[in-house]
Amino acid sequence: MRPTHHLRIAALAAACCLAAAAAYSRQQPEPVDTVTDTVEVRLVDVDVVVTDKQGRPVRGLTRADFALFEDGEPVEIEYFSGPGVDGRSGSVDDENDLRRQVKGLTVDSSVRIAAIYVDDYDLHPFHRTRVLADLREALAGWVAPDVRFMVARYRSHLEVIVAPTAELSVVLAGLSGDETKDSRGLDAELARRRSQSAILNSYQGCDSIPLCSVCFDNWGQMLAYAEDYARDQETRTAIAVAGLADLISLLSGLPGRKDVLYVGDGFQQRPGASMFTYVADVCADHRDGRGEALAAALQFDESRRYTELAAHAATNRVTFYMLDAAGVRSTSGSSVDFADRRFAPTMENDNLRIENLQSSHFTIANETGGKAILNADRPLRDLELLGDELQATYSLGFTPRHPPTGRVHLLDVELVGPAAKGRSLRYRRSYRDKQLEARLADQLVAALFLGEAPNPAGIQAYPGETRRVAAKRHELPVEILLPDRASRPTEPGSAATRQVRVWMTAVSEDGRRTGIRQHLVDLGPGGVEVERGVHSLVVDIELPEGDFTLAVGVRDELTGESSFARLQASIPTPAS
Numbered sequence: 029m030r031p032t033h034h035l036r037i038a039a040l041a042a043a044c045c046l047a048a049a050a051a052y053s054r055q056q057p058e059p060v061d062t063v064t065d066t067v068e069v070r071l072v073d074v075d076v077v078v079t080d081k082q083g084r085p086v087r088g089l090t091r092a093d094f095a096l097f098e099d100g101e102p103v104e105i106e107y108f109s110g111p112g113v114d115g116r117s118g119s120v121d122d123e124n125d126l127r128r129q130v131k132g133l134t135v136d137s138s139v140r141i142a143a144i145y146v147d148d149y150d151l152h153p154f155h156r157t158r159v160l161a162d163l164r165e166a167l168a169g170w171v172a173p174d175v176r177f178m179v180a181r182y183r184s185h186l187e188v189i190v191a192p193t194a195e196l197s198v199v200l201a202g203l204s205g206d207e208t209k210d211s212r213g214l215d216a217e218l219a220r221r222r223s224q225s226a227i228l229n230s231y232q233g234c235d236s237i238p239l240c241s242v243c244f245d246n247w248g249q250m251l252a253y254a255e256d257y258a259r260d261q262e263t264r265t266a267i268a269v270a271g272l273a274d275l276i277s278l279l280s281g282l283p284g285r286k287d288v289l290y291v292g293d294g295f296q297q298r299p300g301a302s303m304f305t306y307v308a309d310v311c312a313d314h315r316d317g318r319g320e321a322l323a324a325a326l327q328f329d330e331s332r333r334y335t336e337l338a339a340h341a342a343t344n345r346v347t348f349y350m351l352d353a354a355g356v357r358s359t360s361g362s363s364v365d366f367a368d369r370r371f372a373p374t375m376e377n378d379n380l381r382i383e384n385l386q387s388s389h390f391t392i393a394n395e396t397g398g399k400a401i402l403n404a405d406r407p408l409r410d411l412e413l414l415g416d417e418l419q420a421t422y423s424l425g426f427t428p429r430h431p432p433t434g435r436v437h438l439l440d441v442e443l444v445g446p447a448a449k450g451r452s453l454r455y456r457r458s459y460r461d462k463q464l465e466a467r468l469a470d471q472l473v474a475a476l477f478l479g480e481a482p483n484p485a486g487i488q489a490y491p492g493e494t495r496r497v498a499a500k501r502h503e504l505p506v507e508i509l510l511p512d513r514a515s516r517p518t519e520p521g522s523a524a525t526r527q528v529r530v531w532m533t534a535v536s537e538d539g540r541r542t543g544i545r546q547h548l549v550d551l552g553p554g555g556v557e558v559e560r561g562v563h564s565l566v567v568d569i570e571l572p573e574g575d576f577t578l579a580v581g582v583r584d585e586l587t588g589e590s591s592f593a594r595l596q597a598s599i600p601t602p603a604s
Contacts, residue, residue: 070432072098073107073345075285075397076422076441076455083413085420086451087111093447096424097440107425139174140285141192142418144203145275146181147292150268152214155353159291159407160203166411171196172419178478179203180278182271185539191478192282216264216293223257223303228371231310243311250307251324258300258328265295265330269337272392276337280344281467281474281481287347287398287418293354294385299328302381306373334388338395339436342456344470348398349414350389355405357382397455432461468531468581469544471592476535476579481592486511489580491597492566500573502600506532508580508593510551510563526551527585532567534578534597542571548585571599 074096078086091108144163146156167177179190179202190202227250234246243250272290279286304325308318341348359378373381389400399417401410424441441455442448462470475481492505508530531546549556549565556563569578575598583590 070428070461071107072426072428072459073285074424074426074439074441074455075345075347076424076453077397077417077420078422078443079417079452079454081450085111085417087420089422089443089447091424093443093445094422094424095442095444096426097442098426098428099438100440103426103428105424106427108423110422111420139176139283140287140418141178141279141282142170142175143178143180143275143279143286143288144199145272145288145290145292146179146203147268147271147290148181148183149271150216150264150292150295151353152217152293155293155355156291158355158405159351159353162406162408163289163291163411164200164203166408166415167196167199169412169415170418175418180275182268186271186274186278188278188477192480216261219257219260220303223253224306224373226253227303227307227310231371243314243317247311247314247317250311251304251321254300254303254307254321255324257303258325261296261299262328262330265299265333268292268295269330269333273337273340276341276344276346277470278473278477279346281470281472282478283482284345285347285421285423286345287349288341289414290348290350290389290392291353292351294350294352295330295388296384297330297334297387297391298325298384299330301325301328301384302373302377305377305380309374309377310371330388331391334391335395338392339458339460341392341396342458343460343462345456345459346396347456348392348396349401350393350398351401351407351410352386352389352403354385355407356403394454395457397457399454428461432463434461434463436460468583468590471590472531472533472544472579472581475581475592475594476533476541476577479594481579481581481594483591483593484589485582485584485591487580487582487591487593489578489593489595491578491595494600496600497570501570502573503568503570504597504599506567506569506578506580506595506597508565508567508582510565510582512558512561512563529583529585530565530567531581531583532569532578534569534571534576536572536574536576542569571597573599575599 076094078089080086087110089110091105094105094108096103096105146160148156170177176192176194177190177196177199178188178192179199180186180188190199193199230246230250230253231242234240234242240246275288279288304321308314308321311317338348357378359373359375386400386402389402392398393400399414401407401414404410428437436458437460438458439456441453443451443453471481488509490507490509492507494502494504497503510528527548527550529546529548531544533542533544535541551558551563556565567580575596577594577596579592579594581590581592
């Protein structure tokens, strides 16, 4: 009988039935011990797009053409890759190819994810059909040996439609379903019209009542309608941004570049700003009306939310390309809702509404080094150009000289010499140090939901027979087979005990995820012995009844090498 080592990992009861897979990636891990972080080498990659005066991507630059700065101080570009002069994606500095191994930490910067995110929560059905038709046609030009595609959408929660794959046919199938019935962007338009109608009815209703002073006696009511609309849009914005944050968290455990194409009608940076202005326009004779309306509008500002989202993306090397699916928006004045043209929103009000929706696109794209595609009814050409641009990106890598503190560090990139003339740069403006434990948790979640995680040690995991511990709760033993090469003694020939860190999480079919628990395990004398070149560890996890996907991670504390495996289990296991 093989010697085994039992660890007990208690699954946290999921009080809230969260459905979004990636939402659980934001849960904080619950470590039993502090992770040893003495051998880690942190690598920071800065992806840079260089364009000429016509906005076309520039290829053929070398490492000598760039200067890189962290917090205003120059840093050495230790690793460099970029598109070659022949126009194909590839390294022009073979000695510094970013595909590398550094002290057990696998970093493969040559692999990139092209994720398509369809924001059905804020997307008009007609816009969805029109834009996705162009996107499907343009995607053929995005195909490259180093690209893996992914498709996700947001309704009431984040859904991964296509996990990372190189098969374009699978991606096209994922984008071909008729899901327009689930697009809820029309709700936002209807909410705006209802609010305008309520304000106008209040105005006209007061005008028909004797002794009712229009825009004085009913001013508070009209302003309240604008505030209700602003709060509704504020809630919609929070939900939409949470979906993007969940996507970033899900991608954070994947190596290399992550480029996200957002497809949606956008969300307001200042919710309700145009509605407050509409009240002021309707009540133009109210002496203090405009000032009071603008003061009320200032209470609603989502700028910080977008800035934090962009910082979250930059930290995880996620670049956003924001496609405004609405294209060229029509003016409210052309709507049949306003029989009396005196009460139709002004051109200035319409411009404010449109700028309010598009400014969020600019903020998120600019801070992450991406691009906003606006006012394009048929974005096929823009999407084709974007495919060229994604294959003409330079990566500049450096090793920070400071310990990870969790603070934000500013990044800056410049072109030097003749290469700088008439050229523009786009890149992420900052990054935040992430503790090792957080990065390991990210990789575990990526393994759980996407099946994407390294396994250099070749670990394997198998479910055992469950044991009932309470009503509808069972204890599942999971056997982890760890080849002996995963841990090495400190000195050649030494028989000293070594340590590995084991951590695990599980997700049910309806999206409930357990907490992450960690534990140190001794290997060798006094710990888990090796038999036939393999250490056998058994980890117990307590779960409710149902079908689960589990992810297991094992980190060698000496070398820093991390490996992941995924398995399926039914709770309770049938007696057979």
